[in-house]
Amino acid sequence: MRHIFRFLFVLAVVAGSGVHAKQLSFSFDDGLNPDTNPDAIAINNALLAQLRQSNLQAIIYPSLIKLGGSAGLQLVAQWGMQGHAIGNHSERHLSLNKADMSAADYIDGIAGAERQLQNLVGWTARYRFPFLKEGDTRQKRDAVRDWLNDRGYRSGAVSIDASDWFYNIRYLAYEKAGDTSSLVRLKKAYIRHLLDRAHHYDELGKKTLGYSPKHVILLHTNKINAQSLADIISAFKGHGWEWIDTEIAYADPLYKQQPDVIPAGESIIWSIAKKKGNTTLRYPAEDAPYELENLKRFGLK
Ligand SMILES: [Zn+2]
Numbered sequence: 331m332r333h334i335f336r337f338l339f340v341l342a343v344v345a346g347s348g349v350h351a352k353q354l355s356f357s358f359d360d361g362l363n364p365d366t367n368p369d370a371i372a373i374n375n376a377l378l379a380q381l382r383q384s385n386l387q388a389i390i391y392p393s394l395i396k397l398g399g400s401a402g403l404q405l406v407a408q409w410g411m412q413g414h415a416i417g418n419h420s421e422r423h424l425s426l427n428k429a430d431m432s433a434a435d436y437i438d439g440i441a442g443a444e445r446q447l448q449n450l451v452g453w454t455a456r457y458r459f460p461f462l463k464e465g466d467t468r469q470k471r472d473a474v475r476d477w478l479n480d481r482g483y484r485s486g487a488v489s490i491d492a493s494d495w496f497y498n499i500r501y502l503a504y505e506k507a508g509d510t511s512s513l514v515r516l517k518k519a520y521i522r523h524l525l526d527r528a529h530h531y532d533e534l535g536k537k538t539l540g541y542s543p544k545h546v547i548l549l550h551t552n553k554i555n556a557q558s559l560a561d562i563i564s565a566f567k568g569h570g571w572e573w574i575d576t577e578i579a580y581a582d583p584l585y586k587q588q589p590d591v592i593p594a595g596e597s598i599i600w601s602i603a604k605k606k607g608n609t610t611l612r613y614p615a616e617d618a619p620y621e622l623e624n625l626k627r628f629g630l631k
Contacts, residue, residue, distance in 0.1 A: 345444050352532055353572045354545035355579035356381070359419055359458060361406050363398035363549050366545065369553060374405040374530060376556035378412055384563050387575035390551065391419035391458035391486060394443050403446065404455075410452025415576060417456035417486050418443050426470060427463040433473035456486035456580075462548075462615075464594035471594045485585035487598040488548040489535065494520070494528040494555060496618045501554040501631070509587070512630060517558055519628040521565045529573065531599050532572035538603040544582040546575065 358377065362370035381388055391407045396419075410416045412497025423440035424431055440457060447453055457478055497520040505513040528547065535543050544612050549555050555562070563573060586597060588607040596604075596615040604611055612620075625631055 335450050340385070340540035351572055352542050352545075352570060353579065354490065354528060354547055355573045355574050356386065356549065356578040357391060357458070357546050357576060358388060358440075358549050359391045359393075360396040360423075360550050361390065361402055363382050363396060364401040364405065366396045369515045370402070370405065371463060371592060373406065373553055373556040377464055377551060377559060378408060380559035380563070382412065383560065384573065387415070387577065389415040389417050389454065389456065389576045391417045392443075392447065393419040393423040393460065394421045394446055395423050395572040407445070407450050410450045413421065414452055415454040415456070416447055416450050416452040417454055418447060418456055419458045420460055423460045424461040425458060425461050426474060427595070429464040429466065433470045436470070436474055437477050449575055455481065455483045456488040457483050459595055461492060462488065462595045462597070463619075466593045468592060471592065475588060487546070488526050489543060489545040489548040489584065489597055489631070490531045490601050491597040491600070492524055492548060492614045493616050493618060493621055494524070494549050494552065497523065497556040498550065498552040500625075501557070508509055508526070509608065515628040515630055517554070519630060520554060520558065521562055523624055525569055526560060526624075527616070528566070531597055534603055535599045538599060538606060538608070539584065543599070544579040546576060546579050
């Protein structure tokens with residue numbers, strides 16, 4: 331009898347550990363312009379090297395205006411050559427939620443980017459909405475959604491949204507000022523922010539979906555990530571997260587959902603929670619002012 335209990339206990343522990351594995355994957359928005367950013371090539375190389383060292387496949391979502399010209403496009407091409415997916419982040423990086431942005435003009439911008447990107451190795455028909463804004467009216471939202479669906483696009487959604495761009499602005503300023511002590515603290519504050527957002531969206535996911543989904547986190551091809559990616563990877567591992575390839579994450583049924591909310595967009599988990607009547611959600615879901623408290627915690631302002 332005692333053996334049976336022990337056997338059942340072991341089974342429960344094994345099953346339990348599987349159930350609680352939190353998984354996430356990388357997506358990187360925008361791309362880099364070597365004509366205007368002297369660090370563009372170094373940043374691109376550093377991001378790719380750290381992904382390679384961790385044997386992770388990611389997706390990059392380039393926006394043509396962020397690449398400048400062919401030199402920026404060549405940096406994107408390297409992602410595909412190294413086994414990563416290349417999605418679409420539009421031609422001019424505009425918000426669909428702006429009142430004066432028509433669905434027709436917006437769709438032209440998606441098609442224009444596709445023409446430049448579709449011949450690259452790794453091209454994948456996934457679309458990432460700039461600013462995660464998917465439409466301020468049902469008419470615009472559905473016109474763009476229908477166009478993407480008809481053209482065979484799959485989801486380019488994120489489940490974990492964060493404000494890496496905000497920390498990057500501070501990073502560049504401290505670097506320019508030669509303030510190494512602030513740089514060290516900022517990096518710690520940044521990683522804490524990412525862990526905090528991942529935890530938040532995972533908890534919201536469990537409450538909203540009834541399970542912990544395979545996550546896609548939104549980062550940008552910027553300097554703070556080039557300087558931190560290996561540390562980000564190991565910090566998440568230390569907090570019980572497992573890194574997975576982006577294409578595996580996107581197989582989660584979560585990314586098939588297209589919730590009916592206006593304004594549309596933000597994290598897919600945020601959006602589904604909104605649809606289900608969650609009244610605790612802030613809007614926008616992520617923004618710079620929310621981060622001031624975290625900076626203070628690390629002696630920064
Ligand atoms: Zn972007």
